[in-house]
Amino acid sequence: MRPVTMQSAPSIPTLQHVLERIEALEPGTQKRDLKSAVKTFCRAVGKHPAAVSVVPSEIRALRESVSPLAAGLSARRWANVCSGLTKAIELVRELVPSRNTTPLLPEWKALLDMLPSKYARKVSAGLRYLSGKGVIPTAVTVADLEEYCDAIVSNRMRRNAEKGADAFLWAWNRTAKTCPDWPQVTVPRQDKRDSYSYPLEYFPASFAADLEAYIGRLTKGIMFDDDDEDIDLGPLRPVRPATAQTRSRQLRAAASCLVHSGVPATDITSIAALVEVRNVKLILNFLMQRSGGMTSGGVAQMASLLAKIALHWVKVDAQHHAKLQRLAGRVAVQHSGMTAKNRERLRPFDDDSTVVEFVCLPDTIRKKVEQDKRPARLKARQAQMAAAIAILLVIPLRRNNLAAIDIHRHLVSNRNGVYLVIPEHETKNREPINFQIPAFALEIVKWYIVGYRPYLLDGESSSLFPGRGGQPKSPHTLAQQIKQTVWEFLGLEFNIHLFRHAAGKIFLDINPGNYEVVRQLLRHKSVNTTTSAYSGAETRKAGLLYAELLEGLRALHAPEASDRRKRA
Template sequence: MVEHSNIPTLADVLVRIDAMEEGTRRRDLRSAVLSFCKAVGKRPEEILVIPHEIRALREAVQPLAIGISKARWANICSGLNKAIALVRDLVPSRNTTPLLPDWEELLDVLPNHLVRKMSPGARYLSGKGVAPSAVSLDDLLGYCEAIKTNRMRRNAEHAADDFLWAWNRTAQQYPAWPQVHIPREDKRDTYSLPLETFPPSFAVDIDAYIGRLSQGILFDLDDDDEDEDEIDFGPLKPVRPATVVTRQRQLRAAASALVHSGVNPAEITSIATLAALPNAKRILHFMMQRNPDGQSSAGVAQLAIFIAKIAKHWVKVDTTHHDKLKRLASRVAVPVSGMTAKNRDRLRVFDDPEMVAAFVCLPDTIQKAVEKDRRAPKLKAHLAQMAAAIAIQIVIPLRRTNLAAIDINRHLVANRNGVYLVIPEAETKNRELINFQIPGFALEVVKWYIRDYRPYLVAGESSALFPGRGGALKSPHTLGLQLKKTIKQFLDIDFNIHLFRHAAGKIFLDINPGNYEVLRQLLRHKSINTTTSAYSGAETRQAGLLYANIVENLRIAHAPRRKAKGKKS
């Protein structure tokens, strides 16, 4: 148990501030401490100088709700951090401690993304006099604990976990890096079991099924008497790699759910075991129990449909069996209409015209931030890359796979009219051609990134617009996470990469209510029904305001006028 009597409070911080020489710094620090206490509703003597507890108080404050601008709140928090540093040592958000030569030598061979993650830890250890050859697990855990307990920056726990992941990844990929593995807690609530849990025949059957999906339909040209009932009516075209991954995951998840529901793993010898009606019920029941409300969900519904499909096309069950599985799937079906509630909530920030303006100007905002940054271009290149990606997404909202796969030579086509982004039908999710001219303002950001910063992100020859490790295409997942983090940093909103498409729909329909065909063309939907079902509610607020304006005008024009009261004689 921590002895609180020895821990200073913000009252003690004020005493230290009052002992300083009179001046602007003393005034500002005192104001920051008192303003913080007022915002959280506590007296200075009630707040212990424990960084993670103060972080929790700080992050619970909604500055606009208490009449403080975001800029003013940022200044208060900055001043508070400086005041707290008067009574205890803090781990700085940006460590400038000189590196020991051995750490500097190791960092020089790492790619930029790992340098950014490893450099603060290396500087911390350098400050402690710990060389790479002498670093121990206790040293690394001590650094992580210092981040969590003595750092005032937001999401300190996440930063510590991020360091653990990056350290282990670096040690795995670079033998010269200190080979100390840091145990890392797996926080995922996973139930899927490894394939080795099941008999080898189950993995063999999965491989055969995946092979069938990957090759598309093949007819036996030598069999002229093939019965129609024996024809393989599976997918005509090979499925996409992402679909293969999804099917493998679903099969392993279904088998794992069956084990958790009480079936011996040794009994799961093939995919046919999953398609047995009693087992299908067990699988879906287990999945539903995992949901907080015990009800079905989109994932459960999709798995039920998949089980019915593999029963028909792979296991070849009879019609009666298949009909029962279809009825089972219909019982757990989840009606899907329009945008999810979560996405609607996230898009509500765009009801504010100022946020819309900040969003569409974000590439320029990031570009200015990069140009003002005095660090070496190599350290700013990643942020410049985000500016280019956001510029494209704002004007041509792509799915993340297509954005990550943009090739400068193949997909950026220039002619006398300008530069076009051209992605062939075979490379898009719904086989719809993407062929849009990149507007001038967005093109300037992309050219700036390619000319001034992309060379620092790729070694050797590569035509990837957004290169990852070794010049290969950056993974869609990684690009999505980096975009999400950048938007959070500059706009302070939770915004994933797919929301660019939803934001485009909302922004467009707010100005052009009901104009779904133009939006369909922009988003490259095959059917107008897809557009209307997804965005039919996106312009509800604007439509309501337009109607309210009509009513108000009618009311003004036709409401009976009050007669002026005469004066009494």
């Protein structure tokens, strides 16, 4: 009997195989350019060609991990490298073209012409794919749509392939609902939000009314009740709108936790139901299960909030409140300094050359903008980033305060210079900000205001960073643009809040232990806040200073010590 032989799965080619196929081409410009593209890509991602599998999703991830400017490549050069890499990969495997030019079948074209442009743009490539397969609208199936999405994710080199597939499904499903002539076939989309909260309408009206009354009480600040026996002082100050929204969301989430834990929604008639000891345990257990069976910052915040509400709003007795406090103590999270994630992101700042590039970033951006030959309106956004980063370097603001800077209200001039002045009621911790803007940063800001800010105006506005309709730019949008700019120029994963941490680290590396200056710079209320966040941030520098001290002592006194030992 002939032995059965197992066939091994076909091996996945690598970029080394691609280079070998390129070598087989006829000598010429194409061969040279394709080989250069593959080798340049491998150098940029720091991998040997044999270590890079020709799997589009993996190569897309590697490509997105590269900051061309930080790698010493211009944007145009990097685009040419990526284009050449795609052509080289097509020598060893078939790819879905980034721009599908297959003619539409007449049936699909008639339907596409009926759609608004925002939907048509998202589905047109998919319709061309279906046309190429000969699939007409009356015969399309869920399998056809899933095949298209899988094809562009698995076999297309264009960036954001996963987002493109999701956008196609969203537009397709939306069109199927709103357009009767469209094929009535829908594909379930993956919900990216792991949300467990039910809308407020899911609960009894009495719960919504109690929640509204509680939020209204928070926004009124300190008040005295007519009944001297039960004085309700309330919060010392009215809470901010953002805090009120957070409290409303947290209590709705707590009620939803109970429903997921088996408590009927009809039983949750008021906030009092949330603070029953048994229910608080159910809420905390549900949240901890979502955190892998352990407590977390969110769990600790929920426990603390429910204990406070039980005392001040529901007005439970002392014994009941003590039980809730013990529960809060069991899930409390001990904060000791900066998070591990932020420490890791600041590790590149141990290199002095990175620090120099970071503090000179506004000037680097300005130089690039001035060398750019495009019209000023096309360069205005980048000039705006230079100004925003210049301010963050010298005055590490929180993103809400940065986005809200008003040229007339917050930039105050006198004979000594220009000051950034933000009153306490506009800051998160109600600590006023009053800093003189250094000359080098002020020059960048003036350059942006005079030469480029007018191109970003959409109506009259005195905002330093204007958005739509003359309003200040959204803090989230501004923060994302700054994050992208730092990545583009320096290749650092760096969110806007890390400017505050970087300021503390850079100063403490040069002046270990000088926390008071950092406290003043970051406008912390207490130096304990500063020391808890930055204690240890300067450990490496302190160790180096001590090592230098030891080396100096050894150089001065080692010969004497040796002579004393010999005499002894």
